[in-house]
Amino acid sequence: MNxxxxxxxxxxxxxxxxxxxxxVDCPANRLWGMVGQFANFDVFIPALTHIEMTGTGVGALRTKFFHDGNRVVEQLNSRDEHAMQMTWTMIYNTLGLARLWAAISVEALGEQCSKVTWILIAEPMDTAQEGFESFVQGFASSALENVRRLLS
Structure with a gap:
C-alpha cells in the first residue's frame, strides 16, 4: 500500500x-497604483534592491532581494482591482520567518484623500524572539510612510 x-x-x-x-493626500486609484502592484514594492521599501517575478496574476511568485543579502519568495493569493485589495503568502525566506500572510487594501476617504491598510500575520522561526512584532510593525510603518511621502 502506498x-x-x-x-x-x-x-x-x-x-x-x-x-x-x-x-495619504491623493486619490485612491493613485495610491492603489503604487501599493497594489505586487511586482513593485521596491518602489516604496528602501531595504529592497529589486524584485524578480515568476508568472503574472494570482499564483505569481515574487522574489524580493534585500540590500543585506536576504531574500523572500511570496505567492500572490488574490487581487481585486475594483475593491483595491490583495493578499499574499510567504513560501521561502532567509529572514528567520516561519510563516507570513499579508493583505493590503486601499479605501477612498474623499476625492483627494485615501487610506492604505497593510495587515501582516507573521511568526518567527524562534518563538522566543524578543521584539519580533515591533520589528514587523516598524517595517510596515516605515514602508507606508514612504508611500505617503512619495504621493503627498
Missing part, C-alpha cells in the same frame, strides 16, 4: 494580526 498522500509545507500563521494604516 503511504504517499498530498501534503504541503505552506501553513497560514496563527498569531495576532499586525495592522498598519496610513492616510
Amino acid at each position: 503511504s504517499l498522500r498530498p501534503d504541503t509545507l505552506i501553513q497560514n500563521p496563527n498569531s495576532a494580526p499586525i495592522v498598519v494604516c496610513v492616510t
Whole structure:
C-alpha cells in the first residue's frame, strides 16, 4: 500500500494580526497604483534592491532581494482591482520567518484623500524572539510612510 498522500509545507500563521494604516493626500486609484502592484514594492521599501517575478496574476511568485543579502519568495493569493485589495503568502525566506500572510487594501476617504491598510500575520522561526512584532510593525510603518511621502 502506498503511504504517499498530498501534503504541503505552506501553513497560514496563527498569531495576532499586525495592522498598519496610513492616510495619504491623493486619490485612491493613485495610491492603489503604487501599493497594489505586487511586482513593485521596491518602489516604496528602501531595504529592497529589486524584485524578480515568476508568472503574472494570482499564483505569481515574487522574489524580493534585500540590500543585506536576504531574500523572500511570496505567492500572490488574490487581487481585486475594483475593491483595491490583495493578499499574499510567504513560501521561502532567509529572514528567520516561519510563516507570513499579508493583505493590503486601499479605501477612498474623499476625492483627494485615501487610506492604505497593510495587515501582516507573521511568526518567527524562534518563538522566543524578543521584539519580533515591533520589528514587523516598524517595517510596515516605515514602508507606508514612504508611500505617503512619495504621493503627498
